[in-house]
Amino acid sequence: MKRFITTIILVALFLAGPFLAESAFKLPAPEKIVLKNGITVYYLKNADYPLISFQMLIRGAGYAFEPGTVEGIASLTAELMQKGTPKMDADAIAEAVDFMGASLDISAGAESATISAGSLSEHFPKLVEIAADCLINPLFKEEEFAKEQSKRVDNIKAIKDNPGAAVRPYFFKAYFGAHPLGHLASGTESTLKKMTVADVRDFYKKYYRPERAIAGVVGNIEKAKLIEILEQTLGKWSNPGPAAPLSTIPALPKPKGQKLILVDKPDASQAYWILGAPGYPIGDKITPQAAVMNTLFGGRFTSWLSTELRIKRGLTYGASSNFQTWSLGGLFMANSYTKNDKIGEMLDIVLDLLKKARKDGFAAEEVESSRNYLQGQFPQRLETNASKAGTYAMLAFYNLGFDYYDKYLAKVQAVSQSEAKDAATKLLPETDFVLVVVGKAADIKKQLEKYGTWTAKKITDPDF
């Protein structure tokens, strides 16, 4: 029953802004540790709580590097790594982690796999031992593969029962087509059914390599002790021979004109949509201007989208926009939902707002408010051990430097009214975009006709 969806506040970490001048808060610089096998670890001691958080990124083990024929294999591989080693079977791993009240999660993002772990300090050595065992010695048993594969197929059906959840995978497919950044971590019904456990083993062998691993550790532990623990565990991960270079990800698609997709879900009482267009790559110099601009357009509660769609007209509970960024490029996405008979009215307003932001930009007071907001909300993003550990790993992964935020924050502080407008003109779409609507076609089709020709899909058809 939250007043508005949390994602509105938690705009991507990269959109975060500077601190107020009075606030001396900075991301503390971590110490660098290099294990004998080459794994780099960034470490910060925090003795305030008896806790330690760990996060490791493995370059290349994400879904953007998987072959399209086995879309979803990166995420399935990550999951199955926690399902058995020669020392411990899946139940033993779950039991050991739960017994400590700890957390261990291996997952696949676009460009990397992520291993996250956290526990009370006293359990940390055991937790790292288990994590390293999963990372170095996964068995990928046929039986576990079959279980997870069929579970994932069913899970896609569950997603399709919820239009608010289903709109996102439909959008990614519509926007990216066969481009690897449009791979769904979950896979699709068709690709999941085609996979074998041999595909999982191949993916693991090719992409999980110590020399591509970068980690962050923050918590109540001395450096010497940490090195000792890590050398005995992750340090035993040996390089399996020369690595094939990572494939090059092609340039991101740029929509020309409008691509419109309508997915029919006959029992939906509300229509859900995402509109997307090209964004910018991670670390790009436009980042501060884009952050100030998007905060105003759709990034917070009083943003234009939220004001016009929710606050003034009561059309929806939530409306927002954000940028997603990768090494090679990014994506702008706006989204909301409303009852079936209002979708045309809502989309008209959204398209008008995009036009208006590009043409007129924002008032000076709005731009000042956006800068203040980004500054004021920044410190809590780095409040916990886990968020610091994750940030160290991420900054190192993208080679941005640990003073990235200090510099970047100063730039946000200086974003002018005209720069905010320029960012809107450059990044907000007017005529070239992809728009996907999931809803009851019988009730909404007529309202959508004026926007152009729609490709029709049914929610019960396989895949997205």
Next chain:
Amino acid sequence: MQKKLFGFIAALIICAAFLPAAFRKEDIKVHKLDNGLKILLLEDHNIPQVALYTYFRVGSRNERPGLTGVSHFIEHMMFNGTKKIGPGEFDRKMEFSGGANNAFTGTDMTGYTDWFPPAALEVMIEMEADRIQGLLLEPQVFESERGVIASERRMGVENNNDSILSENVRATAIMAHPYHWGVIGWMSDILSWKRDEVMAYYRTFYAPNNAVLIIVGDFESGKALELIQKYYAAIPAGPPPPAVLTVEPPQMGPKQVFIRKEAQTPSFNMVYHAPNCQSPDFYPLSILDMVLLNGESSRLYKRLVRDEQLALNVYGGMNETIDPMLFTIYAKPRPGVDLNRLEAVIEEELGKIQKEGITEKEYQKAQNMIRSDFYFGLQTNSGKAGQLGRAEILFGSYEKLFTQMDNYAAVKREQIQEAANKYLTENNKTVGKLIPEGGVR
């Protein structure tokens, strides 16, 4: 439902040696204004940020038929204009000052949660004090916000089969008590709330004597107290709000709910009447919750998801509520699974606990989870403020946060078995099944 945090308190006794210096009862400064407003202040200068939380003793349990969902509606309207601060101004001023906020409504309490840089302390205190008494409920804004709530209900309930089922199951299990309806309220009530009734409800429950104000973070207590005095002291106390008198009668036999609806996947619920959070039985049942439902090694997850592959997920457990509510078991069944079989397997697992209890290892595991989660929850200003507020409203005093560990540590292993036998009984049970149209059973 925020359900687990209090469980974590058990930890304190087990590892008192590790008690974080940043969170001690002695560091909390407690004040009460003449108008009854209770104030908890905890300085923590770790990051340049302040969490200001205001919790009111009001939620859907204080509502009545025709006005269901009104507590939540008022939560929304609290941002929509007072005599002093126009509609939308609260958010605009706050964001201009670098702040953000959220708010939530539950069955038993309504919370307003602000996070802002230290320099915004005065403007935030001023605006929070103002909206305790000055709401306008302007007709046009009222109607617009009604639409927002209707959309929220469509999103949260009507387009979500699991929620449709759990709303039905709860309303079937709970017959008389206001926990019968969900916090969002019935759609027909949402569409017909009257301004004067909403205003009367607001005036009844929004008074300083019905609230607790908590500030945690980078501020100076003396200064904060001065500002609170300045803006809150003149607000008059209200008469004590009416007590909730309805007591749910005992259930006298199992109940069942079936829903048939277009869907690709079924939904499944099984619930039992359970005690409130101040009952001594709350603690053994919370430990049982961990053993049955928390983590991949928990009994129901392992059996239903891992071993027999009957479900994609299983979750639920105890609710922390002022009046007795439900122990819930929600499962997301695999498509095509026999829901009677799913029910039988859950019953079999509950039966094992009733007959044999839990193992020493499971007992220890539950205690470890409780302890670890407690510390992870305490890392942030918001985590601390939230726990203090909930202890104050649900458990009667923030101090309970620091003594509840005794209650957890005092639970003997056999009490968990006793509690399972007392509450998880056939006559106390309601089962719900959402069957995809076309007839998967």
